[in-house]
Every structure is written in C-alpha cells, then in structure tokens.
Amino acid sequence: MSDLGNKELHSSNKSLEETTVSTEQIFEGKIISLQVDTVTLPDGNQATREVVRHPGAVAVLALHGDKMLVVDQYRQPLGRCEVEIPAGKLERGEDPLEAAKRELQEETGYTCGKIRKLHSFYTSPGFADEIIHLYLAEDLELGEMNPDEDEFLEMSEITLEEAYQLIKEERISDAKTIMAVYAWNMYKLTGVI
Template sequence: MKKDEINRNPALDEETLSTQPIFEGKIITLQVDTVKLPDGNTATREVVKHPGAVAVLALNNNKMLVVEQYRQPMHRTEVEIPAGKLDKGEDPLAAAGRELQEETGFHSGELKLLKSFYTSPGFADEIIHLYVTDNAQPGDMALDEDEFLEVSELTLEEAYQYIADGRIADAKTMMAVYAWHLYTLTGQWH
C-alpha cells in the first residue's frame, strides 16, 4: 500500500466542486471550497493554505533552547522552540538549520527529523516538520528585521513547569517537550 493510500477511505471522500479565493497574504491564503459530500449533498469548507513550517528541538548541555516572542493572535508572549515557515521550494532540513541559527544563534550539522504533523487539519493544510539535535553549538543570531525575541535554555523540569504555568502553550513546543521526556526514559528519539 502506498503512503498516500494509508489515510484514504473512499466512503468518506469529498469531491471539490469549486474553489473561491478570499484572501492572499504574505504567509497564508484563504479559500472557500464547495464540496460534494459522500451522500451527494454539497457543503462549503473554509481552507487556510500555508507553505509549511519547521521547528527544532535543540538541546545544549541537556537544556532545551527556546525563544520568547510576542504573538499577536493571542496578545501575549509565548515561549516556543525555534521555528519558522518554509520558503517556496525550500528543503525542510535546510530550513530547520536556518531557523535554528537565525532565531538562537546556535547551529548543528546533526538535525534529525522526529515527525511531521498537521497543526489544524480541520481548516488548514499547514504541516510542521519537527527536527531534533542534541549537538547545538553557539554562534551568531540573524533575526528578521521585524522579529524581536529573547533566547533562553530550559531544563526538562523547567519546561514542564512552563507548560503548567501556561508560558508554553503551543502544540509544537509541548510535543517537543514530551518527545524529549520520552528520550530521557528510553534513550531513543521516537
């Protein structure tokens, strides 16, 4: 069975009848699709199109590198692992190395893909490729001109406390913390 057939159930497929573009921005586009449902009726689906992103669980001396930055949709700062969107045609591995260096100043020649996952499949096609390195080396940051953040390092215990306190509230960073914890228990990245 091919990989793209694994998540197919033809009895549940929806056929796209038309697509109406609504908005095209720098990062996302929004469209409304009219679909034919399995029972023959039609419905609309609001879809956010996204180029994809990368995130890096980077460990330095058994501490996780994180960045704190303001997130406008939530009107507050968030503590997150380094991450960013893919440029058009960019290889996710190269993007992961780029984002790690740009946001933290650290670099690593040993990035390993942990997992790729969809952030909100009910309305968006954004996929995040989560990489890990336990060999992060310090260097120089290269932030974008509109990017303001602070870099710090957390122990596993501190990361769990940040989750409990709500300072870490995004899925990619929580997933990274849980993967790191599992690694400490098994010695393997899952």
C-alpha cells in the first residue's frame, strides 16, 4: 500500500514540476479554503492555479454479513439525495483510523471488531488536495447512531447486486462508494482486497 502523503514518492519527474511564485488566499471556510497560486511552468512561463485545500477524509466499506452499510443523504452541491458509504472529514490532527471508527459509529450506529486500511486516494488532484482514506470494517456490532447535529441521513444495508443497481440508477454516483463497491466485488470473488 502506498503512502500518498509522501511527497518524495511523487517528485520523480522534476522536468514537469511547477514552482509557486505567490499565493493569494481567496476564501477560508469551515471545511475548505481556496487560494490562487501564481506558478512558473517548466518552460519558464507563468500561469495561475486555483487550489482548494481540504483537511482530508475517511470512508468505510462496512460489511455486515453479505451486505454493505450505506447512508442516504441530501447533497446540496448535487441538489439531491445520494446513497454513499459512511464517510466524513478528518478533524485537525486526527488519526484516520480513529476517524473511520468514529464516522462508522456516528452514521450507522455500528462498531467494528476488525478494521483495516484499503487505499488512500485524491478526489480531484487537478484543483484540490483532498485525500480520502478508505477502510474495510468487519465483525460489526450494532449500537446507537450519533450523527452530527446538521447531518440528516438514513442508514440501510444493501447486497452487492443492489449496489450495482443503485450505480446503474445513478443513486450511487460518488467515486468513494463506487470504488468501495468494486473492491467489495473483488473481495467476494477472490477473498483479497
């Protein structure tokens, strides 16, 4: 498993690197910030880059028997509800593993006996630094949901076939959940993720 946070790992092609000349902070919000960077390109010309800064997030592929836990939640940017795996942003300095356990419990009420990291991935590296750490949670035990005060969602359990149907219907259309469904399918076929 690669460590996407390791900058040395990603600095292999020096001929393509851009050098930041200046940064202008445009917006500082509760979750994200926006900055405009002026950069020098490899050919010596300058360009601007709009960059969204995000604290990172976790997502959990939670398997309960032969079903996956999902939440149905309204997503303002899409203007509709979306079926997704449990997920949430990292708090400042929070360990992603602990955040994954927290989000699973808050959004579904379940705790897990086993949890392990599957992958980390950037959501939109062309303009954002958001990284999501995807975990697999098993040996689930039901407790009480504890969503954030501004979070309204419904939890359910779906089969792999139902997940593919929801993808087809575009009720599941976010990258983290689609990735989790494909990982779950591979797990069912091979026993390995």
